[in-house]
Amino acid sequence: MYSEKSVSGKRDQRWQIVITHEIAHQWFGDAVTESDWDDVWLSEGFATYFTLLFTEHSKGKDEFVAGLKASREQISKYLQSNPDAPVVHNQLTDMSKVTSTLTYQKGAWTLHMLRTMIGDTNFQKGVQSYYKKYFNSNATTIDFRNEMEQASGANLQAFFSQWLYQTGMPKIKGHWSWSDKKMELTLTLEQTQAESFSFSLEVGITTEANGLPEIKKVSINSKKSTVTFQLKKKPVAVSLDPQTVLLAQFELSQK
Ligand SMILES: [Zn+2]
CATH class of the missing domain: 2.60.40.1840 (Aminopeptidase N, middle-beta domain)
Structure with missing residues (x-):
């Protein structure tokens, strides 16, 4: 969230990131909303990764990679004190745990690895058809997986299970x-x-x-x-x- 005073014309780096993140939510979070809080990474992981993609587009590869490395560092630190936390929860009842570093950063990293694995073209195709299909409606992680499988022709069950439902990182x-x-x-x-x-x-x-x-x-x-x-x-x-x-x-x- 940001207020009208955040847009100051000073091109402040932190606010640029916040505003890009919130704009990305107009697609992922607002137009397509997760069906359940357990799948909140479909909003926060997406907005985080699309902010990084905007950095790649506007500032180039080096800044993009620096952002990915900083994100990876945050995940690793978070997992040290929260080794049992997954990205997608299973019927979470404690609403204070809905969002975490993992729903933002590990969610974003999962999208980055997915993009690397299936390639830019398939990744774009899948994200676009997912958006189109669930526009002004709700989606689950499995709905997203199905769209990405259709776009890429790959079976992504093990990939999703390992990075989103299982805990930890290698x-x-x-x-x-x-x-x-x-x-x-x-x-x-x-x-x-x-x-x-x-x-x-x-x-x-x-x-x-x-x-x-x-x-x-x-x-x-x-x-x-x-x-x-x-x-x-x-x-x-x-x-x-x-x-x-x-x-x-x-x-x-x-x-
Ligand atoms: Zn957000």
Whole structure:
């Protein structure tokens, strides 16, 4: 919410974010409203992500990524003291817990990961048809999932269940090592959080000093994994999630 005095003409950064968020609610929150408070992320996660998308459009990729990283940081902090909190509640009766950092930030991050997974075109197509179908009416998380499944042709049940109904977020700890003899990079990764998560992880491999990383995608389906890459040159740097597309904490060192 904001008052008429918030629009001051000073282009204050904080108020710009607040006003963009509230404008996004005209679509998601006002025109399409969640059927139940349990699904409040359909308003707050959407308004938060669409504010970030406006940042991407108006200020560019760097500001967008900075916003995503700040959001990821907030989620991780919140989960430390609220490890059992999901995004979508199940018949919540305590109305003081309806909205939280998770309904805003983890909801927004879920949309970001969904967009990354199904691609910009399918994401837009799905969000538009969801909006059209539920305009001036109410929707549930499952209604939204159905629209996104139709737009992308993907089964999104596991994705929605893992990021919205399950608690926590992945904490990935790993090492990388290089063998000159085999010309092989070995990456050992461990998920140290309590919950199980499956996801596609991007690994950035830089072989030239000051060069851009080459992105390789790895499918992670267990708590411990070892991945190897045959390379033509010894890497100078290896990084996890260089494009900021996964909601996780990362710790990687060279062995
Ligand atoms: Zn809001």
